[in-house]
Amino acid sequence: MSDFDIVGPEAIRDGVATDAYFERTEATLRHAGKNPRVVAEVTADQFPDGDFELFAGVKDAAELLAGRDIDVDAMPEGTLFDGGPVMRIEGDYLEFARLETSLLGFLSHASGCATAALEARSAAPDSTVLSFGARHVHPAIAAMVERSALVAGLDGFSHVAAGEILGKEASGTMPHALLIAFGRGNQAEAFRAFDEAVDEDVPRVALCDTYGDETEEVLQAVEALGDDLDSVRLDTTSSRRGDFRHIVREVRWELDARGHEDVGIFVSGGLGPAELRHLRDVVEGFGVGGHISNADPVDFALDIVEVNGEPAAKRGKLSGVKEVYRTADGGHHVGLRGRPGPTDGESLLEPLIRDGEVVSEFDFDIDAAATRASEDAESVGFGGVSEE
Numbered sequence: 001m002s003d004f005d006i007v008g009p010e011a012i013r014d015g016v017a018t019d020a021y022f023e024r025t026e027a028t029l030r031h032a033g034k035n036p037r038v039v040a041e042v043t044a045d046q047f048p049d050g051d052f053e054l055f056a057g058v059k060d061a062a063e064l065l066a067g068r069d070i071d072v073d074a075m076p077e078g079t080l081f082d083g084g085p086v087m088r089i090e091g092d093y094l095e096f097a098r099l100e101t102s103l104l105g106f107l108s109h110a111s112g113c114a115t116a117a118l119e120a121r122s123a124a125p126d127s128t129v130l131s132f133g134a135r136h137v138h139p140a141i142a143a144m145v146e147r148s149a150l151v152a153g154l155d156g157f158s159h160v161a162a163g164e165i166l167g168k169e170a171s172g173t174m175p176h177a178l179l180i181a182f183g184r185g186n187q188a189e190a191f192r193a194f195d196e197a198v199d200e201d202v203p204r205v206a207l208c209d210t211y212g213d214e215t216e217e218v219l220q221a222v223e224a225l226g227d228d229l230d231s232v233r234l235d236t237t238s239s240r241r242g243d244f245r246h247i248v249r250e251v252r253w254e255l256d257a258r259g260h261e262d263v264g265i266f267v268s269g270g271l272g273p274a275e276l277r278h279l280r281d282v283v284e285g286f287g288v289g290g291h292i293s294n295a296d297p298v299d300f301a302l303d304i305v306e307v308n309g310e311p312a313a314k315r316g317k318l319s320g321v322k323e324v325y326r327t328a329d330g331g332h333h334v335g336l337r338g339r340p341g342p343t344d345g346e347s348l349l350e351p352l353i354r355d356g357e358v359v360s361e362f363d364f365d366i367d368a369a370a371t372r373a374s375e376d377a378e379s380v381g382f383g384g385v386s387e388e
């Protein structure tokens with residue numbers, strides 16, 4: 001028995017992590033001696049409507065689908081999509097029927113978090129933006145949240161175990177608990193002890209809102225750490241926030257007045273794209289949590305679109321195997337496979353699995369995905385990237 005209520009990797013890989021009706025579907029098809037050759041597509045919206053989302057979760061999807069006698073095409077991680085398929089599976093239906101539940105879960109949740117992270121990224125393109133939201137979600141999915149944030153181009157994340165999985169180091173300095181453990185009035189002592197205790201390569205970022213006025217605690221940090229102080233973080237609780245922008249500008253003023261123009265200001269706590277736009281010109285960086293980790297999953301569905309070579313679909317969905325294209329002007333186009341696409345269209349679906357093997361050229365590199373997302377966001381004008 002598992003110690004935690006967590007569905008483990010084996011259950012996911014074996015297809016036990018499925019909805020019961022797929023088990024009944026398998027039983028019925030086997031009973032009837034049917035196992036049609038199908039093409040199925042993963043799609044959110046049927047037609048483009050100008051509302052782009054960021055595709056993520058494809059590495060785990062590949063891990064799930066590998067080893068089955070199927071061919072799969074997918075958009076690379078970090079591609080922006082707007083209508084039409086993001087993934088296509090071709091094979092005998094019973095090869096993958098029971099994987100639908102986990103497949104959609106992987107893609108939907110990661111793409112939801114990645115899209116929200118891209119909203120944050122686009123809202124403050126020149127600021128440092130860190131993912132702080134693992135605390136809001138089940139720990140088993142922390143690496144998914146942090147990977148999605150990095151795919152969207154965030155500069156870092158807080159979760160240590162996620163970092164070990166992703167091969168990247170988590171960042172972070174101090175919580176309020178550290179200041180409280182030292183006791184009211186002992187903030188300077190806490191800052192000094194932190195400076196003495198942690199590795200030199202950890203930036204000295206003092207959290208300055210625990211007991212007193214932000215400017216007062218910032219000046220205590222300056223006095224305690226002197227030139228070692230890299231930045232201050234203001235996480236002013238919402239009930240005391242008032243005009244946060246004014247507080248930040250006042251802190252900046254007092255730092256500058258004492259010759260500490262090089263000390264950066266970071267802010268965190270309940271921030272989303274609107275707050276990032278509002279504050280981006282007066283701070284160096286942001287910690288963004290719930291906006292990313294609590295994002296709604298993308299509403300992906302897996303639909304059969306061809307049975308034994310013939311177009312098929314339930315009503316409301318589009319039958320036939322499709323291609324999706326990005327045009328030079330940032331347009332997103334959906335058309336039938338084998339028909340001419342836009343003359344300047346670049347096909348977005350790439351081979352992911354052939355005869356059950358993951359195609360070696362398919363790219364799961366996080367940094368490459370982030371570059372792709374950045375370029376694609378620019379191309380399609382996601383979230384008004386350069387909006388003032």
Ligand SMILES: O=P(O)(O)OC[C@H]1O[C@H](OP(=O)(O)OP(=O)(O)O)[C@H](O)[C@@H]1O
Nearest residue numbers: 132175176177235269270271288289290
């Ligand atoms: O609000 P979100 O965008 O989801 O950000 C996540 C958290 O990051 C900050 O925690 P901090 O470490 O400063 O708080 P604590 O020390 O009080 O736990 C902030 O207070 C949020 O609770």
